[in-house]
Amino acid sequence: MSPAWSFEGVRAGPGKRAVLRGVSLEFHPGEMVGVLGPNGAGKTTLLRAGLGLLPLQRGEARLAGRPLGDLRHAERARLVGYLPQERRIGWNLPAERIAELGAPDLPAGEARAIALQSLDRVGMAAAAGRGVLDLSGGERARVLLARLLATRAPLLVADEPAAGLDPEAQFLSLALLRQEAERGAAVVVTLHDLSLAARACDRLVILSDGAVAANGPASESLSPDRLRAVFGLDGRFFDTEDGPVLVTRRADP
Amino acid sequence: MRLSALTLLLAALAVVLAASLLLGEIALTPAQYIQALSDPASPAGEVIWTIRLPRALMAALVGGGLGLAGAALQGLLRNPLADPGVLGVSAFAGLGAALTIAFGLSALTGAVEAGALVGALVAGLLVSGLAARFREPEALILLGVSLSALGGALTALIFNFSPSPVATAEVMNWLLGSVANRDLSDLVRAAIPMALGAALCLWSAKGLTMLTLGEETAALSGLPMALLRTAAVAGAALLTGAGVAAAGVVGFVGLAAPHLVRPLVGDEPGRILVPSALAGAILLTAADLIARVLPSEQELKLGVVTSLIGAPMFALIAWRAARSWRA
Numbered sequence: 001m002s003p004a005w006s007f008e009g010v011r012a013g014p015g016k017r018a019v020l021r022g023v024s025l026e027f028h029p030g031e032m033v034g035v036l037g038p039n040g041a042g043k044t045t046l047l048r049a050g051l052g053l054l055p056l057q058r059g060e061a062r063l064a065g066r067p068l069g070d071l072r073h074a075e076r077a078r079l080v081g082y083l084p085q086e087r088r089i090g091w092n093l094p095a096e097r098i099a100e101l102g103a104p105d106l107p108a109g110e111a112r113a114i115a116l117q118s119l120d121r122v123g124m125a126a127a128a129g130r131g132v133l134d135l136s137g138g139e140r141a142r143v144l145l146a147r148l149l150a151t152r153a154p155l156l157v158a159d160e161p162a163a164g165l166d167p168e169a170q171f172l173s174l175a176l177l178r179q180e181a182e183r184g185a186a187v188v189v190t191l192h193d194l195s196l197a198a199r200a201c202d203r204l205v206i207l208s209d210g211a212v213a214a215n216g217p218a219s220e221s222l223s224p225d226r227l228r229a230v231f232g233l234d235g236r237f238f239d240t241e242d243g244p245v246l247v248t249r250r251a252d253p
Numbered sequence: 254m255r256l257s258a259l260t261l262l263l264a265a266l267a268v269v270l271a272a273s274l275l276l277g278e279i280a281l282t283p284a285q286y287i288q289a290l291s292d293p294a295s296p297a298g299e300v301i302w303t304i305r306l307p308r309a310l311m312a313a314l315v316g317g318g319l320g321l322a323g324a325a326l327q328g329l330l331r332n333p334l335a336d337p338g339v340l341g342v343s344a345f346a347g348l349g350a351a352l353t354i355a356f357g358l359s360a361l362t363g364a365v366e367a368g369a370l371v372g373a374l375v376a377g378l379l380v381s382g383l384a385a386r387f388r389e390p391e392a393l394i395l396l397g398v399s400l401s402a403l404g405g406a407l408t409a410l411i412f413n414f415s416p417s418p419v420a421t422a423e424v425m426n427w428l429l430g431s432v433a434n435r436d437l438s439d440l441v442r443a444a445i446p447m448a449l450g451a452a453l454c455l456w457s458a459k460g461l462t463m464l465t466l467g468e469e470t471a472a473l474s475g476l477p478m479a480l481l482r483t484a485a486v487a488g489a490a491l492l493t494g495a496g497v498a499a500a501g502v503v504g505f506v507g508l509a510a511p512h513l514v515r516p517l518v519g520d521e522p523g524r525i526l527v528p529s530a531l532a533g534a535i536l537l538t539a540a541d542l543i544a545r546v547l548p549s550e551q552e553l554k555l556g557v558v559t560s561l562i563g564a565p566m567f568a569l570i571a572w573r574a575a576r577s578w579r580a
Contacts, residue, residue, distance in 0.1 A: 053469055077475025084469040090331030091465050091520035101463060104474055131520075147466070 002065035003028050004155040004186035005050060005080075009059035012049035013210075018057060019045040021210040027188050029154065032181040034197035035190045036221075037207035038231060043190040044085060046207065047159055051082055063155065074105065081151030083158040087144060092131035095124060095143045102150030111150075118146035121176060138169050145173055155186045162191060174200040194231070195246045198222060206230055222246060258517040262531040266313065269538040273309035274301050276546055303436070310440055311432040312541040312555070313534040315500040316510075318447045318492035320533015321526055323507020325454040328461030328522025329485045330384050330393060333574050336508035337373075337493040339567070340397035343504065344404025345376035346497035351408045351424045355415050359423065366442060366498040373494030376400060377486045430501035430556020432541055443499035450491030451530070457485040458523035465522060503556045505563020506533050506540075512570060 003026040013019035019042045027033055035043050048054040050061040052068045061068050063079045071079070081102065089098070099115035106114065119125050122142040132140055141164060148156060156177060162170040174189070178200060181187040191197040197204055198218035206214040206221050208230045214221040219237055227233045228251050235248030275286070277300070285297035293302045319337060326335040326342075337343045349372025350365045358364040383396050408428070415421045460481030463471040471478050496503065510533035511525055518528050537555070540562065544553040 048469075051473060053472060073477050074475040077473060080473065082470065082473045084467060086467050086469065088331075088467060089465060090467075091522060093465060093519070093521055097521065098466070101466060101470075101474070104459065104463065104476060144466075147470075 003062075004064060005157075005188065006062045006065075007046070007050055007059065008061075010046075010049055010056055010061055011058035012045060012054055012056050014054070016057075019210050020049060022059065023207075023210070023212055024059075025205060025212065025215065027155070027186045029186050030181060030184050031202045032178055032187040032189070032200065034201035034204045035188060035207060036192075036194060036197055036204055037213075041207040041230075042210040043207055044159055045210075047082070047157055047188070047190065051080060051157065052076065077105070077151075077153075079153060080155045080157060081148050081153035083144060083148045083156075083161060085159040085163070087141065087164075089132050089140065089144075092133040094129050095119060095132055095135070095146075096128040098132050098143050099128075099146040099150050102147040103152070114150050114152070115146070118149040119143070121149060122146045123172065138165050141165055141173075142169065145176065149176065149180070153185070155188070156180055158187075158189045160191065161189055162193060162196060170196060194222060194227075194233075194235075194248060198237070198246045199243065218246070219244065227251075258514070258528060259531070261517070262514070262528055262535065266531055266535050266538070269535055269542065270309050270313060273312070273538055273542050273545075274305050276542065277305055278545060304434075307435045307437060307440060308432050308541065309538055311435045311443070311499060312538045314440065314443060314447065315432065315496040315503065316506050316537025316540075317530040317534035318450065318496045319503065319506040319537070320510030321451055321454055321530040322489040322492040322496075323509075323533070324511040324522070324526050324529035325457065325461065325485045325489045326380075326507070327511050328464060328525075329381075329457075329482060329489075331464060331467075332393060333512070333570055334394050334508070334567070335397075336505065336567075337489060338502075338504035338563075339394065339401065339508060340376070340380045341400030341402075341404050342373050342376040342380065342490060342493045343497055343502050344401040344408070346370070346373035346494045347428055347502045348372050348404045348408045348411075349375075349494070350498055351411050351428070354424050354427070355411045355420055357417075357420070363442065366446070366495065369498035370446060370491065370494035372404075373490040373497065374487070376404065377490035377493075381482065381486045427501045428556070429554035430503040430559070431552075431554050432500045433552070435499075439499060443495050446491050446495040450488045450495065453484040453488030453491065455488075455526055457481040457488065458526055460523075461485060461526075462521055462523035501554075501556055503537065504560045505567060506536050506559055508570070509563055509566050510536060512566075 005027040007023050007025045010020055010023045011018050037043050049056055096115050099118050100111045103111040103114050119128050122145050124142050132143055161173045177187045204218050204221040213230050214226055224236055227235045232251050233248040234251045237244040237246050279300055281297050288295050289297040289301045292298055323336045327333055346369040349368035353364045353368035384393055387393050412421050460476050460478055463474050463476055510529040513532045514525055514528040518525055540558045541555050544555050544558045547553055
């Protein structure tokens with residue numbers, strides 16, 4: 001079975017600058033992968049380049065085995081749902097309309113049913129009719145997550161889905177994405193919270209200076225050496241009843 | 254709900270159009286109104302059917318076009334301050350038209366229209382290019398304002414070097430904006446490019462709604478965004494260019510119309526297009542009515558009326574928008 005998303009020697013960045021310097025990765029159906037790295041490591045660039053939002057300087061990215069360049073707009077939309085980091089919503093549309101925009105390919109009735117279902121999953125069913133700009137920041141983030149779920153795409157990509165959310169909402173977001181992975185979707189998220197990532201994801205990809213520094217289970221990807229080299233942190237995993245928990249602190253110079 | 258809002262707007266448009274036919278500089282008696290209905294060739298009939306009717310229809314047409322163009326631009330740029338006038342599209346249309354008049358081409362059928370359309374399209378392309386580079390709403394509006402000032406300055410330059418005072422007077426008169434003394438052929442000449450522009454804007458509706466969520470989400474939504482954006486820009490430019498060619502530079506209608514209808518039909522960019530067009534038609538017809546019936550020595554120019562009402566409204570909307578950006 002071909003990977004849902006793959007990168008082969010991808011070099012990309014704004015203009016001629018290379019933020020990603022030759023990245024090769026694969027993401028498979030049924031797994032939830034976290035992409036981690038310090039600011040400027042190339043996390044968002046990786047997502048944007050792999051989705052065709054940024055031209056590749058070298059290498060190739062594929063969705064479901066097909067090169068990006070061969071996909072038409074509608075085909076690409078069927079293969080991937082994307083939650084960008086930018087969360088500004090231009091107009092005060094009702095929450096259910098925002099969620100419906102995840103399914104523009106469906107007839108109005110079906111799109112509405114899926115939108116309401118998605119809002120229910122993120123705990124926003126009661127606010128379906130309310131204007132998104134009248135909601136709190138956290139509620140708005142849930143509505144945007146509902147739009148992502150409404151795409152029903154086999155690959156879900158979320159850039160910082162936990163940013164700006166209270167702890168409960170962070171867990172909810174990742175738990176919902178986790179459910180999508182269990183249903184067979186490939187889920188890729190960028191995260192800043194290492195402990196959260198270690199608990200939520202099956203596999204962690206660590207980017208450092210535009211290259212893959214590690215790619216594997218949390219305990220390997222976030223080894224003490226790597227924590228120090230990439231993030232400048234001292235830390236290790238402690239075994240608890242809820243599984244291993246990562247504890248970190250700023251490394252001594 | 255939406256249907257009733259549309260009905261309300263259509264009814265309001267019918268009322269202002271009827272008032273435009275009934276009221277004017279020449280006061281008619283009830284007997285004369287009846288005569289005008291039964292005999293269109295009578296003096297009263299002449300006043301109503303050949304002077305007032307084309308003028309009212311032209312005001313409605315141009316206002317409708319500007320309202321639609323404003324709604325399309327606001328949706329495209331996700332910016333409640335966007336408007337053909339604010340962004341310089343009207344000023345460049347005016348510049349294009351002024352150039353054709355200054356070069357003595359205004360006698361050629363369609364030359365002024367063509368000049369205005371080219372000017373509007375140039376500005377439309379500049380604005381959409383700038384919008385792609387600068388995402389902050391404030392930056393784009395400031396760039397648009399400078400574009401508008403540039404268009405105005407270049408038009409002033411034409412006056413400055415114009416050897417013929419007649420051409421200067423002609424340009425000046427027309428830049429103030431007016432729909433007086435129009436006939437059926439003027440209406441048809443304006444309506445053709447405007448119909449095309451309206452079709453393009455309406456076709457882009459789904460894309461405008463999708464842009465609510467930002468460029469990247471829209472780009473991956475499966476809609477052909479590049480095409481839809483081009484259609485919205487070209488449509489707004491055609492509507493503005495044709496409107497400016499027909500009635501001169503009339504500001505703020507495109508800004509105000511979408512704001513007036515949002516409380517009635519909601520914010521959704523794709524759904525406010527038609528209501529905004531109706532609101533624009535109502536606004537401009539009413540403004541022209543005001544220009545006609547206010548007692549004054551010199552007839553008040555339409556563009557002056559809309560600017561006097563529109564500029565404070567722009568300030569109010571900017572005030573509210575600035576507060577939401579801060580939040």
